[in-house]
Amino acid sequence: MDDFNTIAQQFVQFYYNTFDSDRGLLAALYREHSMLTFESTASKGVNDIIEKLQSLPFGKIIHQVATVDAQPSNESGGIIVMVTGALLVEGEEKPMSYSQVFQLLPEAGTYYAFNDVFKLVYPA
Amino acid sequence: MDDFNTIAQQFVQFYYNTFDSDRGLLAALYREHSMLTFESTASKGVNDIIEKLQSLPFGKIIHQVATVDAQPSNESGGIIVMVTGALLVEGEEKPMSYSQVFQLLPEAGTYYAFNDVFKLVYPA
Numbered sequence: 701m702d703d704f705n706t707i708a709q710q711f712v713q714f715y716y717n718t719f720d721s722d723r724g725l726l727a728a729l730y731r732e733h734s735m736l737t738f739e740s741t742a743s744k745g746v747n748d749i750i751e752k753l754q755s756l757p758f759g760k761i762i763h764q765v766a767t768v769d770a771q772p773s774n775e776s777g778g779i780i781v782m783v784t785g786a787l788l789v790e791g792e793e794k795p796m797s798y799s800q801v802f803q804l805l806p807e808a809g810t811y812y813a814f815n816d817v818f819k820l821v822y823p824a
Numbered sequence: 825m826d827d828f829n830t831i832a833q834q835f836v837q838f839y840y841n842t843f844d845s846d847r848g849l850l851a852a853l854y855r856e857h858s859m860l861t862f863e864s865t866a867s868k869g870v871n872d873i874i875e876k877l878q879s880l881p882f883g884k885i886i887h888q889v890a891t892v893d894a895q896p897s898n899e900s901g902g903i904i905v906m907v908t909g910a911l912l913v914e915g916e917e918k919p920m921s922y923s924q925v926f927q928l929l930p931e932a933g934t935y936y937a938f939n940d941v942f943k944l945v946y947p948a
Binding site for chain 1: 927
């Protein structure tokens, strides 16, 4: 079993590669009780979450991860992952900073996102 | 019982008021199994966490919270809280953006921070 830092890194890499190539495929990373809060708008369940992600008003997007920090979130193998980075949206010249937190829960040898909170972070 | 959003708001307000007035008093908000990752440096347990916070190389600091988003983190009343905001450190002219995530766990009618991850967020 990899340690939580390795799992966090692998999840983050897979998540953003998938997001940036075909957002719909992120469905595999959520479950019916998963929650997404995207810019303070809440969605719950795979369908609502993917619908929200698909509806975001940009086409091509590139996430550039700057930092990944992880901690165990419970005694059952859960992991809290906090990401900071930049994203560049097609048609925009300037990247934006963001922060995103996941709680990953183990299931059948893999992990899914039970919690997902995304926020743009504006310059202070 | 207040809902998780209200609890998150109350915790965040209390946490930063305490941080900005007397960091040592934050000991009440952690337990022996609590974890803090501050700018990617990990501490565990009340004593290590408070020692880390007390050792930070600034005196007076002011946190200005911009956003607070919360989700239930388990079926036992846990709450994930993500904060974005700005902090102004004594002697520095320019505020810095930050993001911080907590997992709050209930205990005897109150909540403590089991997970705490803090990161400065730099302009993209």
